Amino acid sequence: MIEVKDVYFTYPTGVEALKGVSLNIRNGEFVAIMGQNGAGKTTLVKQFNGLLKPTKGEVLADGVSTRNVSVAQLARKVGFVFQNPDHQLFSETVEEEISFALRNFGFRETTLKRRVTWALNLLGLTEYRKTSPFMLSGGERKRVALASVLAWNPKVVILDEPTIGQDHRQKEILRQFIVQLNAQGKTVVIVTHDVEFVAECSPRVVLMAQGQIVADGDAKRILTDPDITLRASIVSPQITQMFRGLADLGLPTDVIDVSEAKKIILEYLEASSVERL
Amino acid sequence: MSVFEGFRFRQVSSPIHRLDPRVKFLYVLVIFIAAVIFYELLPLLVLFFLQIPFVLVAGVQRQWLRSLRGAMFLTTFLFAFNLFFGYISPGTILGGMSPLEYAFAMSLRFLVLVESFSIFFLTTSPDHLSLALEQSHVPYEFTFAFTTAVRFVPVLAEEAQTIMDAQKARGLELERGNFLKRVRNYIPILIPLIVSAIRRSLELAEAMESRGWGASKKRTNLYVLKMKEGDVMLIAISIIFLVTAIYVRYFFPLPPLTTIFPK
């Protein structure tokens, strides 16, 4: 779906943000691009919808090179939800806001109306249809931004730091929503530095540091590897750190999930009590 | 944007950069007055070339040339304009010069002004400038507004870019369409930008209040501008120059170039 072929990218200011990145994201995958602030995560995903074009190398979105096509055309297939919803909200009503992109993409009025209703429903915003987006709370505005992207049904949805500023419950709802979205067949890419959030979803993790990919694969494997996390300057989940402190007791060190941790500890205790018997 | 490069401050250390901004402003003012009181080509040429040593000492030649290049468009327009009206009604030309010489003189006057302002802004940091404003007893509110505006220009520019990206990613095509449509296409850019600016200023106001804004009528300053020998020298030079210029203008009739170099 998205092919990144040995891409280099330097900003006009001279900063080299991507140094030889290669990546393949298949249809229907759920990928988390992780790393410290400044590692190149956002620079990378902005290549996917053509907002940035590679200085060297090539990016293919659904088989089409991003160099030859405008952002608006790529956006039809690659939806991008920006970190700050206030960077896109401008309409008088939530309905208008969601219709904006649909009109840009040339949807017919009847289809458009259906899509808007569907998107409102999906994000629980139906009661705000005629409300001004500026009157809504921060979390609600984030949902409007998300709804306005999902409305045009792109094949790929990219979410840039979706957990920033969200409280625990909002993150939980978001997590379930993303997992559901992916289960329905959408390719989902999230850019995040929230390790605990990723530990709960367990997607494919692409870990970046200083403009390069340092690890690509299973979330469990990567987040629990002390060398990789050190190299990328990220903090392992609390559960992982705890198990690392108990490694000498023979407990596994590749645990990231609380429920799994509970299971392992209970089994260990049972096994050791069996021994004593 | 290249014409603006001719006015943006560059962090270089030169004797000109170190001069007190108030003194530099006096210099600019003197040049301004001199350029305005003369309309003959000869003194304006002198004024123009007189500033070049300053540019060289300050080490800002490249940027200064760019400011001149940027001013070329208006200069050519001024030249053509004055030439045209000079030929239509030659009797209105002061000093009895040919229309050609007059047109040259007027465009040169414009260039001299651009030149002097360019040197000022190229060699004065916004920090220094605001400090000068404060010490010149400009009410602090204005100085603060000025510094904060300069501080946030790059931030707003970046934000505008982000907003454009966000809307492009929703299918907005900024390059297409007739003139009217293109103007309308900027609404999704302007509104978030303005809303964001308003929100930002609210947060700034909160931060200002929380750090004691208005606590004392007599606001002090971490830095102070002190006049040094270089500054005093420039003041002296500027005043002498101004006096000379006025003397020449009113007591020393200057011939138009065409009489010095008859056809």
Place this chain on the structure above:
Amino acid sequence: MAIIETKNLTYTYPGGTKPSIRDVSLTIEKGEFVILTGPSGCGKTTLCRCFNGLIPHFYSGQLKGELTVAGLKVIEHPIYEMAQRIGLVFQNPENQLFALSVEKDVAFGLENLGLPRDEMTKRVDWALQMTGIEELRQRAPHELSGGQQQRVAIACVLAMQPDIMVFDEPTSFLDPLGAQKIFEVINELNKKLGVTVILVEHRLDLASKYTDHVIILDDGKIVLNGKPKEIFNSQTARLIGVGIPKATRLWQMLQENGIKLEGVPTSSDEAARLLREVLKA
């Protein structure tokens, strides 16, 4: 000795239909490190703004109840007077820095107070040193990273030498490592200088190890107020959706299965230590 005391504090924003905080009564002792948390919209930000006087002096609206901060009744004193006793660091570092150099920004508050130059220079040097950003002295705020900017913002407030510092979600825009650094700086201010700290945070897994007093708000009211260990393991905390540390969550789960640990862990080290004893037994 109580440094902040509120009694039945209730506030409604102008044009608001219901109060953002209702009947808030709490006491904070000098030198405490308090964490204030709760779901979005619970009123924590509103409460912070009451502490330093932004409410009611900047925001008008209706404020009822009593509020005494550092011995002053906030309603009777203008914000600039409160600013010398209580400082407020906001969420977005970018919008707290107005000058063209770090040095000038840190001096801003002191200039407002009309302090003499040598006193200002001393305080600026000290504040930069305490927050570990001396090498950034001449830099422009726009060139700095989010974490650096936030440290500058802290230095700006610290320079005014307040007795209390309130931090409203200071690490929202930072990655976990950046957040950790900020918490360490805040902790230093509390433990070394004795500054009373009120930290509004969602990231309890990173911040809870520094605190001895947690207050949880929900829908404008205080629902829990006490020691972190008691609070984090309560059912209420879970129900209202507060993100308790994973270590504590594990402890809860083990409790439910009959496994008892010798204490309630909030950090991974603590959890490892407590588990070790149970596993070895």
